[in-house]
Amino acid sequence: MTLKRGQAAPGTFVVLEHVSQILKHNPLGDPHVRKLGVWLPPQYDAGAARGRGRRFPVLFDLVGFTGSGLAHANWKPFGYNVPERAARLIHERRMGPAILVFPDCFTALGGNQYINSPAIGDYADYLTRELVPFVDREFRTLASREHRGCFGKSSGGYGAILHGMKYAKSWGAIADHSGDAYFDFVYWHDWPNTLNTLAKYRSAKRRPGRVDARRAARYRGAAAGFDDGRIKRFLDHAWKQEKLSTADVHCIMNLCMAASYDPDPRAPLGFRVPFNLESGEALPGRWRHWQRHDPVRLVERYRASLKSLRGIYIDCGWRDQYHIHFGCRLLSQRLAQAGIRHVYEEFDDDHSDVDYRMDVSLPFLYRALQP
Numbered sequence: 001m002t003l004k005r006g007q008a009a010p011g012t013f014v015v016l017e018h019v020s021q022i023l024k025h026n027p028l029g030d031p032h033v034r035k036l037g038v039w040l041p042p043q044y045d046a047g048a049a050r051g052r053g054r055r056f057p058v059l060f061d062l063v064g065f066t067g068s069g070l071a072h073a074n075w076k077p078f079g080y081n082v083p084e085r086a087a088r089l090i091h092e093r094r095m096g097p098a099i100l101v102f103p104d105c106f107t108a109l110g111g112n113q114y115i116n117s118p119a120i121g122d123y124a125d126y127l128t129r130e131l132v133p134f135v136d137r138e139f140r141t142l143a144s145r146e147h148r149g150c151f152g153k154s155s156g157g158y159g160a161i162l163h164g165m166k167y168a169k170s171w172g173a174i175a176d177h178s179g180d181a182y183f184d185f186v187y188w189h190d191w192p193n194t195l196n197t198l199a200k201y202r203s204a205k206r207r208p209g210r211v212d213a214r215r216a217a218r219y220r221g222a223a224a225g226f227d228d229g230r231i232k233r234f235l236d237h238a239w240k241q242e243k244l245s246t247a248d249v250h251c252i253m254n255l256c257m258a259a260s261y262d263p264d265p266r267a268p269l270g271f272r273v274p275f276n277l278e279s280g281e282a283l284p285g286r287w288r289h290w291q292r293h294d295p296v297r298l299v300e301r302y303r304a305s306l307k308s309l310r311g312i313y314i315d316c317g318w319r320d321q322y323h324i325h326f327g328c329r330l331l332s333q334r335l336a337q338a339g340i341r342h343v344y345e346e347f348d349d350d351h352s353d354v355d356y357r358m359d360v361s362l363p364f365l366y367r368a369l370q371p
Contacts, residue, residue: 009042009087010042010084010087011039011041011042011044011083011086011087012039012040012044013037013038013073013083014037014039014040015035015036015037015070016035016036016038016138017033017036018033018034018035018130018131018134019033020032020033020034020126020130021130022121022122022125022126022129022130023121023122023123023126026120026121027118027119027120027121027270028107028108028109028120028121029108030107030108030121034103034104035070035104036069036101036102036103036104036134036135037069037070037072037073037102038099038100038101038102038135038138038139039082039083039086039100039101039102040099041056041086041087041090041097041098041099042087042090042097043056043090044056044097044099044140053140055140055141055142056097056098056099056140056141057096057098057099057141057142057147057148057149057365057366057369057370057371058098058099058100058135058136058139058141058142058147058148058149059098059099059100059148059149059150059151059362059365059366059369060100060101060103060127060131060132060148060149060150060151061100061101061102061103061150061151061152061156062103062105062114062150062151062152062155062156062157062160063102063105063111063153063155064111064152064153064154064156065111065154065256066106066110066111066249066253067106067111067156068104068105068106069101069102069103069104069105070102070104072102079355080355082100082102082355082358083100085355085359085362086098086100086362089359089362089363094359094363095362095363095366095367096366098362098365098366098369099135099139099141101131101135103127103131105123105126107121107256108235109252109255109256109259110249110252110253110256111155111256112155112256112260113155113158113159113162113180113256113257113260113261113293114152114155114156114158114159114162114163115159115162115166115260115293117260117263117271118263118265118270119259119260119264119269119270119271120259120260120263124162124163124166124167127150127163127167128163128167128169128170132170142369144172145169145170145171145172147172147369147371148170148171148172148369149171149172149173149174149175149311149365149368149369150163150171150174150175151174151176151177151313151358151362151365152175152176152177152179153178153179153354153355153357154177154178154179154180154351155179156177156179157175157176157177157179157180157314158176158179158180158181159179160174160175160176160179161174161176161179161181161295161312161331162295162298164305164306164309164312165295165298165299165301165302165305165306166302166305168302168305168306168308168309172309172310172311172369173310173311173312173313173364173365173368173369174309174312174313174365175314175361175362175364175365176312176313176314176315176328177314177315177354177357177358177361178315178316178317178320178328178351178354179314179324179328180295180327181294181296181324181328181330181331182296182323182324182327182330182331183290183291183294183327184291185323185326185327186322186323186324186327187254187290189323190254191254191274191275192280193247193251194250194251194255195275195277195280196247197250197251198230198231198234198251198277199277200234201229201230201233201234202230203228203229203230213279216278216279217276217278219278222277222278222279223276223281223283224272224283225262225275225283225286226267226268227268227273228277228278229268230277231255231273231277232268232269234248234251235252235269238252254273255271255273258271258272258274258290259271260293261289261290261292261293262274262286262290272286272289274286274287295327295331296327296330296331299331299334299335299337299338299340300334303338303339303340306335306340307339307340310368310369311343311364311365311367311368311369312335312340312341312342312343313342313343313345313360313361313364313365314328314332314342314344314345315328315344315345315346315347315357315360316347317346317348317349317350317351317354318346318347318348319348319349319350320351321350321351322351324351325346328344328346329344332344343364345360
């Protein structure tokens with residue numbers, strides 16, 4: 001790690017290989033042997049040298065869509081990677097020493113939402129049932145949920161708040177940066193662009209002239225959200241490319257969300273989409289499956305779990321280009337209505353390059369989880 005502006009010792013970054021039984025035979029054929037990054041603060045080795053065997057809180061970093069944990073340890077221009085940032089915050093005494101963990105949860109669909117899905121894989125179980133005990137065995141952690149937290153941005157922020165709801169037995173505090181919420185705003189508006197991208201992979205090219213729109217809308221299960229072949233052809237194309245266009249990235253992102261929120265083993269690809277691929281008509285029954293995963297709709301159901309957390313931090317830029325600030329506002333409102341203590345902050349920025357907000361969230365998590 002490169003020191004910057006006279007920082008203290010950078011700590012130690014190690015990369016382990018973890019063989020997952022949970023991800024073995026996952027439906028996308030993604031690797032079940034994954035690299036796991038772990039950052040140890042400078043105090044980790046110092047304590048061991050003096051024979052004290054000091055133990056530390058643990059923070060899991062859940063990266064956003066198209067990301068992987070090790071990417072957060074890469075050199076970063078004009079700023080800090082996550083280990084550098086933590087080292088600086090500890091040196092400045094804004095937080096105490098903690099172990100940081102960087103899982104690899106990338107998939108052939110560009111990522112996942114850190115939940116279990118028969119169309120992608122059981123990544124919630126991978127984190128909580130495999131990686132948490134693995135890290136506790138390999139390192140001197142404070143091995144209890146009261147001293148373990150997770151944080152992330154975008155899909156990672158969604159993962160953090162969902163894990164605070166559904167897996168509170170594993171986590172004591174969470175930080176959600178610009179996490180997906182209020183799906184009616186966040187996802188709905190981009191689906192016309194996805195449908196246009198998928199239309200390029202239609203089995204028959206469009207021709208000018210008369211169209212039997214009713215017949216087309218019923219073709220090969222389109223009215224039920226099934227793939228008529230174009231999604232498979234798009235994915236086959238995308239998986240052969242080293243560089244995807246912005247439209248292709250957004251398209252595969254929406255397909256990843258469909259596989260996360262509406263898996264169906266009866267469907268050709270193991271999931272359904274919430275719009276008729278041909279007519280663009282919304283499919284309310286399919287969309288309801290998405291809404292069941294929306295954090296703003298889950299607060300009351302998981303009220304007890306959320307109340308058990310030692311800290312909940314949420315923030316978002318008020319110019320977020322995916323409109324997530326509206327979802328974060330609603331989420332904060334729902335939490336307040338349920339009597340759940342949390343911190344919600346907004347700032348003047350959009351969705352991109354906001355890692356500097358970890359200067360707030362990492363100290364918050366340490367304070368919540370410290371011995």
